[in-house]
Amino acid sequence: MKCKVTVLDGQKSSEFYVDSGTNLQKAILENGLQINAPCGGRGTCGNCKAFVSGNVSDITNIERKKLTEEEIQSAARLACQTFVMGDATVHIEQKKSAHIQIEGLDYQVDLSPLVRRINISLPAVSLENCKDDTERIIQSIGEKKLKFIPEALSKISNVINGEDQDLVVTCTDDFIIDIGTKLKETSDYGFAVDIGTTTVVGYLVNLVSGKIEDTISEINDQTYYGADVLSRVSYGKENPDGNEILHTKLVEQLSRMLKKIVDKKGISKENICCMSFAGNTIMMHFLMGLNPFRISVSPFTPVTTASLICSAQDLGIEYHPKCLVYLLPSISGYVGADITAGMLACSLTDKDKIQLIVDIGTNGEMVLSKNGELLSCSVAAGPAFDKTISPLVPISTIS
Amino acid sequence: MKCKVTVLDGQKSSEFYVDSGTNLQKAILENGLQINAPCGGRGTCGNCKAFVSGNVSDITNIERKKLTEEEIQSAARLACQTFVMGDATVHIEQKKSAHIQIEGLDYQVDLSPLVRRINISLPAVSLENCKDDTERIIQSIGEKKLKFIPEALSKISNVINGEDQDLVVTCTDDFIIDIGTKLKETSDYGFAVDIGTTTVVGYLVNLVSGKIEDTISEINDQTYYGADVLSRVSYGKENPDGNEILHTKLVEQLSRMLKKIVDKKGISKENICCMSFAGNTIMMHFLMGLNPFRISVSPFTPVTTASLICSAQDLGIEYHPKCLVYLLPSISGYVGADITAGMLACSLTDKDKIQLIVDIGTNGEMVLSKNGELLSCSVAAGPAFDKTISPLVPISTIS
Structure with a gap:
């Protein structure tokens, strides 16, 4: 039997149909709507709270622990613990998106684009x-x-x-x-993207001057499947096509962000000669469509940490499929290509200085350099400090 | 108005519908049937003779020159000069296919497969x-x-x-x-194809022993669009999508021949690790989907004579799309990759001997080697000696 689900979010209203017995959070996400799920649907964070009326499964003990008596009286539920049994109406309230830091110090780099x-x-x-x-x-x-x-x-x-x-x-x-x-006199651009666990930031770089001419930032669409990388890895493992969904969400977002910045700048996508992507190792796996599961269990082995040159199409980025893409190399399962990019930008291989990079994001990494030797480590950060989430066991690796 | 055309060829009968005013030869070819057209539909060879009844265009002076009075009385026509005006019935009689020489002397080569x-x-x-x-x-x-x-x-x-x-x-x-x-113990094979203007011969080569284990040969499907390369080049130029049709005919044939030999041998297509293709420069152009027109006019410039490594899919060979393919390099517009293959097989770069290769096919080529220096030339052959075709101006190039 198909059940009609009506979702109300502020002024917006959406409707879709699902099979009886479908998980409410999954149904909302799969129908293109958004609901917070930092813990990946395990009922531990309470962030997917929604007010539900109609025919749904009974409230569980997991929910009783996360909701106040008053909330329960007002028909509050955790969407991840609720199953649709018949027609239902759901009120959700999205938190405003976070402020994303996209500016930093200027530094000088030698231009040597891929194309x-x-x-x-x-x-x-x-x-x-x-x-x-x-x-x-x-x-x-x-x-x-x-x-x-x-x-x-x-x-x-x-x-x-x-x-x-x-x-x-x-x-x-x-x-x-x-x-x-011969083209008319237009500039060639590159699109460089920092794929964070929480935020995705794209930079439109003029490949002649080296200047960043525009930026675009969005919350990572995968956030709705888990706030931290391990929640997403377990979403990928526990759901049929879970990894495929996370891969698709990411490449569709990259495609959309590229289109937005191209349209905003008033250039043609053919002016984008190449793209480069950096992110933590698990993000790089999702980007390449690789299963990151073995990074989450000892001895934390990635499929690959190597760099890759391929076409946007190879990754599934359909907006500009022929564009050449460079994926930066990672260092280990928990020290990713974003750190490699940082080391490059900060000339960490400079042998005359002792330098330390600290990157505190959803995961935290450090790299110490001395006499050309580099030592890196990482630890869970971000949601690990969020009081609404039970702390994860910190994972650290030394490479 | 759609006109029904019935084609009778020996015991076989086929029907299709065309627009009024469609050229009969083109209609027959485009509907997957075969009719000889060594001159490429210019009315000069008379080989597309057919007996036609029903509503077609009037006989032309070109046809009167090629047909006897008795043939004209029996309703003989040249299909290439005839246009369908209403329902019509066509009797055609295909010549038996030529004997194809596919055996030769054994010679020793060092195995060094692409894969x-x-x-x-x-x-x-x-x-x-x-x-x-x-x-x-x-x-x-x-x-x-x-x-x-x-x-x-x-x-x-x-x-x-x-x-x-x-x-x-x-x-x-x-x-x-x-x-x-790990695979079960099966052999790895290569599929090497000599794409002649008239005949296409494929060799199934055991990549471990180097032995040719099976061969397959067919008349080149492009033959029906012109017997010699220049007729096909002009078919490509004069017909919308002409080059695309010739390209498709060739890659579909290669795909079909590969499937036939794989099925006959009882192996899986995954056992085919790589393929290599050699042919004259114009065949190599049709294979790559390149327009060969400028090879036919002074100064006879090919798009490329370079070797190419790509996937079967890149060429449009759909049966085993992921298979890696090697296209041998050509030397000039009229000294092709088949000659390069011959030079390689006969160790023509051996500096101690004076050697001469002569290849008399639809086109004829020679290569003379002395002290490591190589001199090549070419001339029209094959149909140039066919009394039914007005001789073409011989074209020779020295490289």
Whole structure:
């Protein structure tokens, strides 16, 4: 039997239908609505409180521990402990989103983007100059080791006509990935994203000047499946397609944020030459669609900590699928690519100084450097200090 | 108005519907039937003769030149010069397919396939051995430069469990492209294809022994769009989607031939680790989906003569899309990758001998080698000697 669920959130009202016996919190999340679930639906944080009328399962002892007698009288429930048994109406009240710190000190970095645009003038073919198109293009660029990817090859037939032509070639270190007639004078941009457990911050970087021209920040859409990484790992383990859902939520959010910043800036997505992503190791796993479960149990083994260059499409980022993407390397299961990025930005490999990086986020990490030697460790932070959540066992690793 | 066309070929009968005014030869080809068209539909060879009754366009002077008075009395027409105006019935008679030479002298080559399978034993993880999966795999193989492609990464989560495991890793020189639990003892095969203008011959090669274990040969499906490469190039130029049609015909045929030989041998397509393709430069262009038109006009410039490594999917070969494919390099517009393959097989770079390769096919090529210097040339052959076709202007290039 299908049950009608009406969700009221402030001025907004939504309706959807679910099977009898469906978990209320899951139903709300799966229908694109949001409800806080920092503990990942285990009934330990009490943050998914909602006022429910209609045909639902009886209140449990877990809920009685988290709700006051007055709340219970007003029909308050924990959505994660409630099952829809017939038509029901749910009042939820979302907390305002957190303030996200996205500014910091300026620092100088050498620009060396993943992707370069090279302007070339290709002379007309003649009996004396009748080499094939790819060879003439590579000669014009002057880098013999470059190879065409199949898609760039396909474009040549449409672009090159054998006459004198001004062309713009898009290359990585090793490959020619695109070719076209000369663009109007527009800038090339990169989109660099810090994927935090709680917040996702994207930076639109001018790849010619190196300046950050715009930023965008949002609460990580995965937050509704658990506030800390371990809650999300257990959501991934305990729910069918759980990891797939968390992966999809993240890449859809990245896709949406890229579109927003591109639209706001008034540029075309083709102006975005490349993207780079950093985050903790578990976020990097969700991003790549990898199962992070073994990071959560001893001896805390990631699938990979290596860097990766691939297309946005390979990750499932559909808004700009052909865009080249760089995923920074992580260090261990609990010292992630965000720390690698920080070490790079702060020149932590500088041998003349003793330096310490401290990153206190949802997880906390430190890296100490001396004489080019680096020592890192990590510990649960953020929600571990939230009085509404029973403290997690701190996990620390030394790499 | 839709017109019903009935095609009778020996015992077979087919029906399809076309718009009034559709060219009869094109309609037959586009509906998956075959009719000879060595001249590419220009009315010069007379090979698309058919006996037509019903509502079609009037006979033309071009046809009167190619048909005898007796044939005209019996309602013979050239399909390429005939347009369907209403319902019509067409009798066609296909010539038997040519005998294809697929055997030759055995010669010794050093095996060095594009793809290797490596068996590794991955020890269980522990607090002392808790490196991430990718690092432990690369360590077991002992080749530090290897990198995982995104798809192989995704498979790790499903395959590796942190216990002692025997695994089989599939690698190219640079990349790990697949990983799985140990296969049963089956052989690895390669599928090497010689894409001739007239005939396509595939060889199933045991990658462990180097032996050719089976062969398959078919008339090139493109033959029905023109017997020689220049007729096909002009078919590609003169018909909307002409090049796309020729590309699709070829990759569908390669896909079908691979499936046939795999089924016949009783192996799984996963046993095919890699494929390699060689053919003349225009065939290589059609294979890659590149427009070969500029090879047909002075100064005869190909889009590319370079070798290419890509996935079968990149080319549109859908039967075994993930299979890695190697396209041999060509030399110039009229000295193709088939000649490169021949030079390799005959050790033409051997500096101690004076050697000559002569390849007389639909096109003819020669390569002379002396002291490591190589000189090649080419000329139209095959249909150029067919009395039913007006000779083409021979084209020769020296590279």
